[in-house]
Amino acid sequence: xxxxxxxxxxxxxxxxxxxxxxxxxxxxxxxxxxxxxxxxxxxxxxxxxxxxxxxxxxxxxxxxxxxxxxxxxxxxxxxxxxxxxxxxxxxxxxxxxxxxxxxxxxxxxxxxxxxxxxxxxxxxxxxxxxxxxxxxxxxxxxxxxxxxxxxxxxxxxxxxxxxxxxxx
Numbered sequence: 001x002x003x004x005x006x007x008x009x010x011x012x013x014x015x016x017x018x019x020x021x022x023x024x025x026x027x028x029x030x031x032x033x034x035x036x037x038x039x040x041x042x043x044x045x046x047x048x049x050x051x052x053x054x055x056x057x058x059x060x061x062x063x064x065x066x067x068x069x070x071x072x073x074x075x076x077x078x079x080x081x082x083x084x085x086x087x088x089x090x091x092x093x094x095x096x097x098x099x100x101x102x103x104x105x106x107x108x109x110x111x112x113x114x115x116x117x118x119x120x121x122x123x124x125x126x127x128x129x130x131x132x133x134x135x136x137x138x139x140x141x142x143x144x145x146x147x148x149x150x151x152x153x154x155x156x157x158x159x160x161x162x163x164x165x166x167x168x
Contacts, residue, residue, distance in 0.1 A: 031159060
């Protein structure tokens with residue numbers, strides 16, 4: 001299947017937001033399910049697009065089947081990027097489209113953007129322990145675990161995000 005990776009069109013924001021939300025909900029990645037505060041962030045593509053680059057994976061001119069948010073080095077949406085590092089956030093592929101290469105194509109597009117950016121020395125991302133398929137993509141593309149950078153997004157909570165990094 002040919003998959004095009006391109007910038008999200010504002011007319012697609014609602015579709016992309018729901019695709020992202022459903023991927024997280026169906027994979028049980030939100031601690032509080034439908035009432036999780038992060039669900040609103042996942043659905044708010046317009047907000048992300050003002051501070052980062054929202055990319056979509058589209059097969060043969062169809063509807064988006066996957067999405068990722070690329071935060072350039074120094075971007076305001078970065079959670080853990082250090083100076084000179086870009087960050088990948090909110091990678092999601094619809095359940096029906098998994099296993100076709102959309103997730104890997106989206107991550108590759110982010111890596112390509114980071115490599116092309118002046119002064120960008122690396123790219124970093126956070127992931128949950130149960131996201132095994134995503135871990136395999138990251139490792140296949142050369143990312144390595146950085147346990148010293150693992151973090152808790154919710155103060156006082158034991159929920160820990162794992163960190164992967166790629167030096168460019």
